[in-house]
Amino acid sequence: GIQVEQSPPDLILQEGANSTLRCNFSDSVNNLQWFHQNPWGQLINLFYIPSGTKQNGRLSATTVATERYSLLYISSSQTTDSGVYFCAVERVDNNDMRFGAGTRLTVKP
Amino acid sequence: DAGVIQSPRHEVTEMGQEVTLRCKPISGHDYLFWYRQTMMRGLELLIYFNNNVPIDDSGMPEDRFSAKMPNASFSTLKIQPSEPRDSAVYFCASSFSGAQHFGDGTRLSIL
Numbered sequence: 001g002i003q004v005e006q007s008p009p010d011l012i013l014q015e016g017a018n019s020t021l022r023c024n025f026s027d028s029v030n031n032l033q034w035f036h037q038n039p040w041g042q043l044i045n046l047f048y049i050p051s052g053t054k055q056n057g058r059l060s061a062t063t064v065a066t067e068r069y070s071l072l073y074i075s076s077s078q079t080t081d082s083g084v085y086f087c088a089v090e091r092v093d094n095n096d097m098r099f100g101a102g103t104r105l106t107v108k109p
Numbered sequence: 110d111a112g113v114i115q116s117p118r119h120e121v122t123e124m125g126q127e128v129t130l131r132c133k134p135i136s137g138h139d140y141l142f143w144y145r146q147t148m149m150r151g152l153e154l155l156i157y158f159n160n161n162v163p164i165d166d167s168g169m170p171e172d173r174f175s176a177k178m179p180n181a182s183f184s185t186l187k188i189q190p191s192e193p194r195d196s197a198v199y200f201c202a203s204s205f206s207g208a209q210h211f212g213d214g215t216r217l218s219i220l
Contacts, residue, residue, distance in 0.1 A: 031207055041198065041214060048208035086152065088209075096165060097142065097209070099152040 002027045002091050006100035013077050013107050021072040021103045023087030031090035031097070032063050034072050038083045046072070046085075077107045111135070113212035115201050121218045127189040130215045132201030133182055142209060143176055143186050144200040152200075158184065191219045 003026035013019055023032070034046040047054050047061040049070065054061055058077075063070040074081055084102040091098075114133040122128060134141050142157040156166040158178045166176070173192070178184040188195055196219050202209040 033207075033209060035211075041216075043200065043202075043211040043214075045208050045210055050207075088152075094165065095140070095157060095159075096167075097154050097157075101151055 001096070002029070002089060002098050004087060004089055004098050004100035006085075006087055006103050008103060009101065010104045011106070013105065015077060015079060015107055015109050017077050017107075018073070018075045019077060019105070021074070021085050021087075021105075023070045023072070023089075023100055025068050025070075025087075025089045027068075028092045029065065029068075029089040030092045031095075032065075032070055033088045033097075034061055034070070035086040035088065036081075036083050037086065037102070043086075074105075077105075079107045079109050081105060082107050113201055113203050113210055115199075115212035115215050117215060118213065119216045119218075121220065122191060123220050124192055125190045127187065128191045128195075128217060128219075130186040130199050130201075130217070132184045132186070132212060134184070134201070134203030135205075135210055136182070138203035138205045138210075139181075140204045140209075141178060141184050142202040142204070143184070144202065144211075146198045146200060146214070147196075155186070193219045195219050 005024045036044045049063045051065045058075045060073045086102045087100045116131045143155040155168045156176045161178045176186045198214045200214045202211045
């Protein structure tokens with residue numbers, strides 16, 4: 001099956017700092033999504049981004065499908081950004097969604 | 110708008126008992142997914158439906174697990190008989206044209 005690797009596994013930031021999270025995948029995909037799992041366990045869809053760039057407030061994401069990676073940018077981080085960020089991909093030939101192991105982000109006040 | 114609704118939020122039961130988890134997807138969504146999350150294995154896709162039809166159940170761990178979607182607004186995931194290793198958070202998600210939206214999950218503990 002497709003491999004999904006996220007880096008870094010853990011990240012600690014001071015409030016106000018910027019960060020970049022990376023997701024590498026091993027095969028062609030037609031679906032890539034970024035999720036935030038908050039400290040209460042809720043999974044929130046941040047972006048559906050199989051290719052290109054999208055922005056939503058302080059967050060933006062870029063997927064370069066031909067090079068098999070995606071980046072999630074968080075600017076001016078806030079304590080409420082803390083949690084685990086997951087990248088999930090779906091291979092071109094099926095709907096089997098595979099999640100990476102996540103990046104655990106801690107934003108300190 | 111209501112999101113994906115799962116019930117119960119928490120379930121604690123003894124091994125050997127039947128467990129039924131329920132999910133109401135977002136109205137109009139044509140895909141429904143069941144996931145399991147554990148510390149050891151992370152988030153795993155168990156099964157998904159398209160227009161109420163099971164498409165891929167290769168992630169279902171054993172015959173003890175079964176899932177149904179009798180109509181567009183309801184799905185169940187059953188475990189019979191349950192075992193302690195089934196303890197996990199079970200998520201239901203639905204989508205229309207790509208972006209998946211998750212329910213709050215059911216935290217299942219099998220004693």
